[in-house]
Amino acid sequence: MSDELIERLSRDLKPVPRLAVARRLAIGLGVGAVVSAVLTRATLGFRPDMTEAMGEAMFWVKLAYTAAIAGLGCWIVERLARPAGDARRRTIWLLLPFAAVAMLAAWQLMQAAPGERMHKIMGGSADACPWCVLLFATPPMLGLVWAVRGLAPTRLRLTGAMLGLAAGGAGAAAYALHCDEMTAPFLAVWYTLGILGAGAIGALVGPRALRW
Amino acid sequence: MPTDPDLNALFLAGLDGDARAYARLLHALRPRLQAFFARRIGRDAGEVEDLVQETLIAIHTKRATFDRSQPFGAWLFAIARYKLVDHFRRTGRRAQASLDDAGELAVADESAASDARADVARGLAVLSPRTRELVQGVKLDGTPVAELAARTGLSEGAVKVAVHRGVARMAAALRGVPASKDAPPGGSPDE
Structure with a gap:
């Protein structure tokens, strides 16, 4: 029985490309992110002042923050999706964007007049932002689940959480093309909330969705 | 079960497309996996054989997830342990046997054994x-x-x-x- 199986498995054996895992994850995240950007454009529309906004640092800070979380999350999953893969060191790096934006937000709040602080945090779309981030995180979430299902994570909840954070980052980056909030406190609170929500959903579905 | 440092090399050759090395590896793994599962789920030969086959298939379909800079033994043990825990979950049986060290799968590396040692230490605590x-x-x-x-x-x-x-x-x-x-x-x- 096993002999037959072994014969069958080793027949037509194809070489495995070295970057197979990274490539698969990049496809899942990349396709998902593009779909999210297209969805943002089709439903909410890109911000009308895009050209001016691109001249402002805060526009790029938002994209850098969200893209960094997406990239680092994916980089962590690249380890977690392997049996016996140890991602502890990589996980520490993920704290970097969160810490950087939190510090920038604190600095901006300290600079602001006391009466303006609340507005810097709440902006005009605080109630919609985390939900939109969650919504636009769905395509990259599906893409990454597809990718990881073809791999072999053994810590399904942790892998799901990291995959969710990565998807949240990608969804937030897509939503940032629509959102015209330009303060770090807003970014640090509401974007982060949406991204963490996506991470929680990932942790919730991981044990079922990622089983192999 | 004696350790066999060649398994690492056979698997790497298999990853590069060497079907003969790969078949030799799978044949060498089979008795090890049999011993590994038999010791943990008992003597039901059918169940053991199912798990062995499932694990061989997983080794094959998931072989791209092997990190060439890491020891093969740790990867193999993680897959076998995953399949074992999965089996316990499906059958609703207790996983106490999985606490044992990875003796039968020893493939000349320390990490699997140290994983098991860490598990035992954590359990004892x-x-x-x-x-x-x-x-x-x-x-x-x-x-x-x-x-x-x-x-x-x-x-x-x-x-x-x-x-x-x-x-x-x-x-x-x-x-x-x-x-x-x-x-x-x-x-x-x-x-």
Whole structure:
């Protein structure tokens, strides 16, 4: 029985490309992110002042923050999706964007007049932002689940959480093309909330969705 | 089971497309996996054979997830352990046997064994000092039950019951908390 199986498995054996895992994850995240950007454009529309906004640092800070979380999350999953893969060191790096934006937000709040602080945090779309981030995180979430299902994570909840954070980052980056909030406190609170929500959903579905 | 450092090389050759090396590797793994699963789920040959085949298939379909800079033994043990825990989850049986070290799968590397050692240490930590002493004595040091009974003033039966319950508690604790390596959430596939 096993002999037959072994014969069958080793027949037509194809070489495995070295970057197979990274490539698969990049496809899942990349396709998902593009779909999210297209969805943002089709439903909410890109911000009308895009050209001016691109001249402002805060526009790029938002994209850098969200893209960094997406990239680092994916980089962590690249380890977690392997049996016996140890991602502890990589996980520490993920704290970097969160810490950087939190510090920038604190600095901006300290600079602001006391009466303006609340507005810097709440902006005009605080109630919609985390939900939109969650919504636009769905395509990259599906893409990454597809990718990881073809791999072999053994810590399904942790892998799901990291995959969710990565998807949240990608969804937030897509939503940032629509959102015209330009303060770090807003970014640090509401974007982060949406991204963490996506991470929680990932942790919730991981044990079922990622089983192999 | 003697260690065989060649398995690493055979697997790497297989990854590069060498079908003969790959078949040799799978043939060499088969008895090891059989011993690994038999020791943990008992003597039901059908069940063991199913798990062996499932694991061989997983090794094959998931071979791209092997990190060439890492030891093959750790990767193999992680897959076998995943399949074992998955089996326990499906059949609703207790996973106490999975606490054992990876002896049968020893492929000349330390990490699998140190993983298992970490698991055992973590499991022991949840026990009361008295129970820990008994479990450690009987299961790890191989001290005769009679000797432990004399030392602790318990009856032999009481020692056996305490050890049995202690091992069950360790298994429950290990299933409830994340496996040794990464930080907070996650863990065994049944989580």
